[in-house]
Amino acid sequence: MSRQILVVEDEAAIREMIIFVLEQNGFNAIEAETIEEAQAKIKEPYPDLILLDWMLPGGTGVKLAKSLKQNEYTRTIPIIMLTARADEDDKVKGFEAGIDDYVTKPFSPKELIARIKAVIRRVTPTALEETIDFHGITLDPVAHRVSINNNNLDLGPTEFRLLHFFLTHTERVYSREQLLDNVWGTNVYVEDRTVDVHIRRLRKAISGDGHEDFIQTVRGSGYRFSGKIQPSG
Amino acid sequence: MSRQILVVEDEAAIREMIIFVLEQNGFNAIEAETIEEAQAKIKEPYPDLILLDWMLPGGTGVKLAKSLKQNEYTRTIPIIMLTARADEDDKVKGFEAGIDDYVTKPFSPKELIARIKAVIRRVTPTALEETIDFHGITLDPVAHRVSINNNNLDLGPTEFRLLHFFLTHTERVYSREQLLDNVWGTNVYVEDRTVDVHIRRLRKAISGDGHEDFIQTVRGSGYRFSGKIQPSG
DNA sequence: TATCGTTGTCATGAAACTGTCACAATAATT
DNA sequence: AATTATTGTGACAGTTTCATGACAACGATA
Numbered sequence: 001m002s003r004q005i006l007v008v009e010d011e012a013a014i015r016e017m018i019i020f021v022l023e024q025n026g027f028n029a030i031e032a033e034t035i036e037e038a039q040a041k042i043k044e045p046y047p048d049l050i051l052l053d054w055m056l057p058g059g060t061g062v063k064l065a066k067s068l069k070q071n072e073y074t075r076t077i078p079i080i081m082l083t084a085r086a087d088e089d090d091k092v093k094g095f096e097a098g099i100d101d102y103v104t105k106p107f108s109p110k111e112l113i114a115r116i117k118a119v120i121r122r123v124t125p126t127a128l129e130e131t132i133d134f135h136g137i138t139l140d141p142v143a144h145r146v147s148i149n150n151n152n153l154d155l156g157p158t159e160f161r162l163l164h165f166f167l168t169h170t171e172r173v174y175s176r177e178q179l180l181d182n183v184w185g186t187n188v189y190v191e192d193r194t195v196d197v198h199i200r201r202l203r204k205a206i207s208g209d210g211h212e213d214f215i216q217t218v219r220g221s222g223y224r225f226s227g228k229i230q231p232s233g
Numbered sequence: 234m235s236r237q238i239l240v241v242e243d244e245a246a247i248r249e250m251i252i253f254v255l256e257q258n259g260f261n262a263i264e265a266e267t268i269e270e271a272q273a274k275i276k277e278p279y280p281d282l283i284l285l286d287w288m289l290p291g292g293t294g295v296k297l298a299k300s301l302k303q304n305e306y307t308r309t310i311p312i313i314m315l316t317a318r319a320d321e322d323d324k325v326k327g328f329e330a331g332i333d334d335y336v337t338k339p340f341s342p343k344e345l346i347a348r349i350k351a352v353i354r355r356v357t358p359t360a361l362e363e364t365i366d367f368h369g370i371t372l373d374p375v376a377h378r379v380s381i382n383n384n385n386l387d388l389g390p391t392e393f394r395l396l397h398f399f400l401t402h403t404e405r406v407y408s409r410e411q412l413l414d415n416v417w418g419t420n421v422y423v424e425d426r427t428v429d430v431h432i433r434r435l436r437k438a439i440s441g442d443g444h445e446d447f448i449q450t451v452r453g454s455g456y457r458f459s460g461k462i463q464p465s466g
Numbered sequence: 467t468a469t470c471g472t473t474g475t476c477a478t479g480a481a482a483c484t485g486t487c488a489c490a491a492t493a494a495t496t
Numbered sequence: 497a498a499t500t501a502t503t504g505t506g507a508c509a510g511t512t513t514c515a516t517g518a519c520a521a522c523g524a525t526a
Contacts, residue, residue, distance in 0.1 A: 013339070016342065016343070020343055156471075157473095172375050172376055173377040191475065194473080218377045220513075221390070389482075389483055390483075426487090427486075429505095430484085430504090433505065452492095452493065452503075
């Protein structure tokens with residue numbers, strides 16, 4: 001489930017910071033300092049993505065990127081380039097080499113994660129997405145279909161994503177902000193209260209039949225999706 | 234609930250980096266630059282751990298460590314020392330002063346967090362995000378759920394925080410002021426007696442079944458949460 | 467262009483939560 | 497026993513937080 005990410009970066013401080021952020025976000029990080037090390041490590045735990053520094057000792061990262069993208073086996077691994085500044089020329093060279101995205105240093109952890117997720121989503125659209133079945137609710141991410149007790153539901157895109165998130169993160173309270181980050185995406189400016197409305201829409205959609213109260217309000221904290229029934233009131 | 238960590242470090246860059254990492258990990262950071270500032274801030278939001286720089290303007294950190302460890306109230310607060318290098322001599326002095334662990338700069342965020350968690354786990358047996366089980370009371374900080382003898386409880390936010398604090402700080406008397414600091418937060422102006430009312434509400438919620446008197450009144454001092462039954466007076 | 471579905475925001479009322487008080491109950495002290 | 501200090505308890509009002517319905521903006525589509 002957790003994605004392997006290869007971090008190719010020679011500055012120790014930056015490398016460790018990146019790895020820290022990655023692991024914070026549930027990614028599995030592998031590190032390499034040089035091009036050679038990266039090439040050696042690429043085969044072993046076949047990475048799902050490569051974070052590649054632009055400037056590396058013994059050659060530019062573009063070189064590595066190009067060679068990876070020309071190799072039949074590594075061609076499909078998405079690459080995000082880390083550049084010191086947003087030089088148009090570098091950017092062009094990078095994309096020519098086949099990189100999928102780039103991030104300019106210094107970057108915020110949030111931005112980095114957002115880019116990674118975006119690239120992964122773009123490259124591997126809905127891989128390893130299995131149908132979820134939770135107390136009668138069935139969600140098929142591939143077919144983009146939800147049913148409850150075999151009755152098809154008609155959800156809007158946002159409700160679908162919200163339900164999908166909840167189904168993969170049950171029994172845990174999420175603040176409105178966390179939900180916004182996870183369901184809407186990081187750099188979007190939306191009111192906290194908007195979550196409430198979508199919660200309501202989702203509740204309305206999945207209520208009606210059988211088990212009620214899948215979505216529980218935790219006053220002052222957020223919402224929780226749970227199969228267990230809430231105490232009383 | 235979130236742990237209070239006091240960071241005593243005079244170099245602004247390092248201090249901010251540490252605080253960033255701490256808050257990333259759900260810790261609550263308080264900062265101090267000097268020994269005096271540290272001593273002043275130690276009382277307010279009673280910290281769960283202190284990160285103490287070895288070299289501080291106006292004296293070494295050991296001095297502060299020693300005085301803290303000799304004081305009855307601050308004795309139990311775990312201290313992790315930040316040292317510039319792994320000097321055996323420093324290390325020995327530190328442990329003599331009573332520190333619980335040390336980290337040599339430069340350190341990786343990962344290591345720092347790992348050490349902190351290790352020390353906290355060692356000192357307060359209850360692990361961080363894990364469910365606490367205490368004489369039939371179960372509190373799940375993640376799901377934000379409390380049950381007593383498998384019956385779910387419905388607590389308000391303040392009662393929840395209060396119970397969580399007690400469950401992570403059992404067998405020890407806390408004054409109303411200390412409880413206010415720890416559960417309500419430092420800069421709130423609330424009457425002392427308000428604590429009484431919340432204590433009562435919490436008592437009411439967790440009473441009813443089986444073991445009574447989890448919360449014991451210590452006249453003139455405060456309250457104590459305990460699994461042992463109080464003799465008589 | 468008109469229609470439809472979706473979405474973010476807002477206003478409003480309901481419900482829950484909280485701090486404070488007055489007074490009762492209890493413990494400590496004289 | 498009487499007095500004093502401290503705590504328990506129920507009630508209450510102010511505040512905060514949430515659910516809900518309505519609505520306009522937007523984009524897609526016919």
